[in-house]
Amino acid sequence: MRPENLKTRIFLDSGDPDETRQGLEALKFLDGQTTNPSLVAKNPAAAGKKFSAAEVLNFYESVVKEVSFYLPQGSVSVEVYADQDTPAEEMLEQGKQFASWISNAHIKFPTTQEGLKAAQQAVRDDLRVNMTLVFSQEQAAAVYAATKGAKKGDVFISPFVGRLDDIGQNGMDLIKNIVEMYKNGDGHVEVLTASVRSIGHITQAIALGSDILTAPLKVLKDWAAAGMPVKDQQQDVQPLALKPILYQQLDLNQPWQNFNIQHELTDKGLAKFAQDWNNLIEQA
Ligand code: E4P
Numbered sequence: 001m002r003p004e005n006l007k008t009r010i011f012l013d014s015g016d017p018d019e020t021r022q023g024l025e026a027l028k029f030l031d032g033q034t035t036n037p038s039l040v041a042k043n044p045a046a047a048g049k050k051f052s053a054a055e056v057l058n059f060y061e062s063v064v065k066e067v068s069f070y071l072p073q074g075s076v077s078v079e080v081y082a083d084q085d086t087p088a089e090e091m092l093e094q095g096k097q098f099a100s101w102i103s104n105a106h107i108k109f110p111t112t113q114e115g116l117k118a119a120q121q122a123v124r125d126d127l128r129v130n131m132t133l134v135f136s137q138e139q140a141a142a143v144y145a146a147t148k149g150a151k152k153g154d155v156f157i158s159p160f161v162g163r164l165d166d167i168g169q170n171g172m173d174l175i176k177n178i179v180e181m182y183k184n185g186d187g188h189v190e191v192l193t194a195s196v197r198s199i200g201h202i203t204q205a206i207a208l209g210s211d212i213l214t215a216p217l218k219v220l221k222d223w224a225a226a227g228m229p230v231k232d233q234q235q236d237v238q239p240l241a242l243k244p245i246l247y248q249q250l251d252l253n254q255p256w257q258n259f260n261i262q263h264e265l266t267d268k269g270l271a272k273f274a275q276d277w278n279n280l281i282e283q284a
Pocket of ligand 1: 035036196
């Protein structure tokens, strides 16, 4: 059962509907699910298989439909295929197709120039979006500016805390900074803490007021086994070795193009998602 004082929505991070079922069994609730190309590639039904380009989309569609069946009231994030050369128009076209699969989709676009262009048009076309591969406060400011006018609930932003920790920076600081910066805004973007690796990430995301968090099944099961704590436990405190990420004063009312959205982890993450997806496809 959902803890009474829990405001943050809890999503499962997985490309496997069987894990949705297990997550529901472990927690007795789930508010949604995020998928990405690497997670879908890890689905046991895809592992070691090769698909044609059409088949792989059919497979993704069946996965997403099954997840949506388990979580009819929740949100299901479906990620577009994009590499460094994919234009915004192509991402938008995919987004529209994916949104037609289920009624509760948030379309994931990368937080790159083309991804932001696609998202800007997507929200004008009434699509819900989840901006992914976010590693900096400037990217968060750009997401806010590019999607202005969208209604609350239609835009998520996914900062990847675990991948920042991996390079020695305190990923949770980014959540704190974005939540703080968005207090000066109109509230139309919801913060979805992603790349969660531990119960400590969960409790800190809750304490910082993250609207949503997404975590792998194992971490959610650990959290459930620990009694679903909503406050930091002593043993969960981040190691002091992580370098703090400092708050930046940014004006959310600038055009999104004014922000420096470049981040090496965004580029690296985009390339890895594309590679994992392409590995599923039989090359002619
Ligand atoms: C979710 O939306 C993200 O794609 C996911 O949390 C990334 O997690 P990872 O850094 O463990 O791959």
